[in-house]
Amino acid sequence: MNVITKKISPTIYIRYNLPEVYLNQFKEICPNIVVEPWNFDGPEPEVTVDLSKCEILLTLGMRDNLNILKKAKNVKWVHSISAGLDAMLTEEVKNSNVIISNAKGCTSVPIAEHTIALISAFAREIPAMVRKQKTQEWCKMLPVRTLAGATVGIIGYGEIGYEIAKRCKGLEMKVIGCRRNPEKKSKEQEPADEVVGMDQVDEVLAKSDYVVVALPSTEDTIHFMNKARFNKMKKDSFLINVGRGNTIAEEDLVDCLRSGKIAGAGLDVFEVEPLPKDHPFWYMDNVIVSPHNAYNSNNHSERVMKLILENLTRFYEGRPLLNVVDKKLGY
Template sequence: MRKMICLHGFTPEQQEQVRAIAAPPEWEVVFGKASEIDPQHFRDAEVVCGWSSNVVKETLHSQSKLRWVQGWSAGVDKLPLEKLEQHGVLLTNASGVHPKQMSETAFALLLGLTRNIHQAVRNQQARHWDPSGSYGEIHGKIIAIIGAGEIGVEIARLSKAFGMRVLGVRRSGKPAEFVDHMVDLNGLNGVLAQSDIVVNVLPSTDETKWLFDEARFDQFKQGACFINVGRGATVKTDALVAALQDGRVASAGLDVFEAEPLPEDHPLWTLGNVILTPHIGGATDRYNERAVSLFLDNLTFYLNGQLNEMINRVDYKKNY
C-alpha cells in the first residue's frame, strides 16, 4: 500500500476529495498535525502535502520512500533543498495561491503610508487629535515591481486602476500584462532611479540575497516609498534603516524581515516613517481552499504519471 500524509487542516469534504483521487486499497491517506502522527507513517510516506521537521527526520534517509512534497507556501527557502534534491524528491510549491491577498497587503502598506494612516492610528491610541502631517497620493505615480511574477502582475493590475505607470523587473526580462516596461536584473538601477514607489516581491535565492544594500538604496529616487512583501533576506536591514533615517528612502512598508520575529530592540520599531506587519501578507481565510485545489490538481497529474504537467515544480538550481 502506498502512503500519503496531508498536514494542513483539510476539512472532511476536502479529505474525501483527496481519497476520491488516491483511493484505497492502493493508497492510505493520513491527515493531521505532524506532532500527532505516528513517525512510522512518515517513514512509509511516498507523498507529503505540507511541511514539518518530521519529514526530514523520518523520511530523508538511505531507505527513503519519499517521492513528492507539495509545499504549502510559495517560498521554499526554509526547506532542506539540498537533501530533497539528493534523494530525488519532486518538490512543488503553492505559488499562485497568493496574488490576491499579497497584492492587497502591498497596497494596504502603500496607502497607509501615503495617506498617513499609521500616524492617525498612533494618535487614536493616544486620544490625540492632530490633522497635521504630510498627505500624498499615488495616482499618476511611477511604481516599480521587483520580481514581476504572478503576485507582481496582480500588483501591476491594481496599479493601473490608480493610473500609475508600471515598471517591472524579472529575471527573464520578458514582458508581462499590465507592465509598461520590463527589464531583467541588469536594468534594476535604472528602474529604481525613475520610481516613486518600489515594491519588492523577490524570492530568497543566492542571487537575491542582500540585493537591496547600501549601493542599491543610493539608486532610489529621492522621496521614494519602499514596500517589501517578498523575502527579508533580499534586503540588508542596516542599509534600509540608514536610508530611512537620512531620507534617501522616504518611507517603508515591511511585511518580511531578515530576522523573524523582529527583535524588540530593533530600530525599525520606532521609526515614524515605517509600517510593520508580522509576515502576514500571505494570510487569508481563503488560503486552504486555494492550496487544496492546487494540491488536488497536482495529485491527479502525479498519479497519472504526468510529472512534467505538475504545477509549480521547483527548480533546485534556482531555489524556486
C-alpha cells in the same frame, strides 16, 4: 490525527492540520493517508508510522528541511503549502530526483491587495493619522500624496508582481517590472508599462516613488536590497517588501530610514521571525510592520487545497504537476 493505523505505510504523509472537509476529498483520490501535524514554531516531532512506501509528502517548505526523507526513501513528490522553500531546498534535495511543488499563485492576489494597502497608507499618511488619533490631535494639513501618476517599481516581477501591477494600473500609476527574464509575458497580457531585466534594477530604483520587492529567496537575492541600492532610491520614496525577509539588508535599511535617505518602509517579511521585540523597526514612525500576513485571506485554505487536489489527481493519472519548482533556481 491518524487516518490509517500505524502498521500500514501511508502513500501520503501530511505534516499539517488538514480540515475534515479536505481530508475526505483527499481520501477519495488516495485512501492511504496519515496526518501527523507539526507545529512549525516548535521542534520537529517524531514520525510514528512506517514511511518506507510513502510516495507523497505534504509539508511547509519555509520550515521543513526534509530530514524526514531519510525515513521515506521512496517519496517521489513533495508539496509545500507555502510558496517559500527557504528550509526545504538543501543541496541533498536539489540533487535528488524528488519533485518539489509549492503554493505559488495561491497567495498572489491577497499579497497584491496587501501591497496596495501599504502603498495607500503611506500616500495618505495613515500611520500619522493613527498616531494623532491616540492623542486626539486634529491635523488637516498632513503631506498626503496622490497615487495617480506616481511610479511603482516591482523588483521580482513574477506572479505576485503581475497582480500588483494590475491593481496599480487601476489607480493610474506607472508600473515598471524588473525580472530575470523580461520577455516572459506577452505584450497583450501585460499590465506593466515597462518590463526590464535585472541588469536595469538601479535605473528602476532611481525612477520609482514606491519600490516593491517581491523576490524569492535564492543565493543571488540574499541582501539584494542593500545600502548601495537604497542609495539609488529617491529620497521621498518608500520601500515595500512582500517577498522574503533575507532579500533586505536590515541594518542598512535601518540606517537609511534613520538618516532620511528614503521616506519609509512597509515590511511584511523579516530575516528573523517573529521580529524580535527590540528590533528598531518596531519603534520607527516611518515603518509599517506587518507580521508576515500579506499572504492570508478568508479563502486561503480553499486556494491551497484546490491546487493540491488537482495535483493529486494529476499525479495518479500520470500527468504533469502544476507549480513544479526548478530546484536549482529555487522557485
